[in-house]
Amino acid sequence: MKMKKVLSGLLLLSTGLLALNASAQLYKSVGPDGKVTYSDVPPPPSIKRVEVKSITGGDSPVNNFPADLAGPASKNPVAFYSTAGCAPCDEARSMLKSNGIPFAEKTVKTNEDVARLKQVSGGALLPAMTVGSKKISGYQSADWRTSLTDAGYPTTNRLPKDYRYPAPEAAAPPPPPPAKAKDTANDASKPAPAQQNGEATFRF
Incomplete structure (x- = not known):
């Protein structure tokens, strides 16, 4: 029984990672109450503080754009x-x-x-x-x-x-010139x- 739960957990984790890799982006947003949320889906325009990270590493060029601009600028x-x-x-x-x-x-x-x-x-x-x-x-x-x-x-x-x-x-x-040209x-x-x-x- 415990083994089934472990396997189920691993399956859900793998599915989540695949979804994140498919989007290649992770959105970090801060709500009005100060709560920090991470998601692969752009937050609603009402959320003003948004950071966009690349799942493959490094900041995205749209880092610190508001959500309604970050989405189209990325896609x-x-x-x-x-x-x-x-x-x-x-x-x-x-x-x-x-x-x-x-x-x-x-x-x-x-x-x-x-x-x-x-x-x-x-x-x-x-x-x-x-x-x-x-x-x-x-x-x-x-x-x-x-x-x-x-x-x-x-x-x-x-x-x-x-x-x-x-x-x-x-x-x-x-192209860069040849080194010995x-x-x-x-x-x-x-x-x-x-x-x-x-x-x-x-x-x-």
């Missing part, structure tokens, strides 16, 4: 593709920040960046945005806001006041600007 992360001298890119970036949307900015400058942009968005139109698996090319504020709302993002800015956006990085970061070889290996017949191959 449908936003990547924003831009380039210099692109007025629509500036408008799109401003809209994302004013709406409190956390995003990773990818800059498009080289042929490799353009190839990556086409792979991600299916074209060379900038700005572009991915929200989870959804792809949006070209900037229309209403369309972008609808896509973000459909992905669960709040309609008001819910970012913590101390949040800082990560620095933009190349859409296709160049000569200066002339390094110069020759630099990616060429994204041009075709003297004009950029992406549009905006």
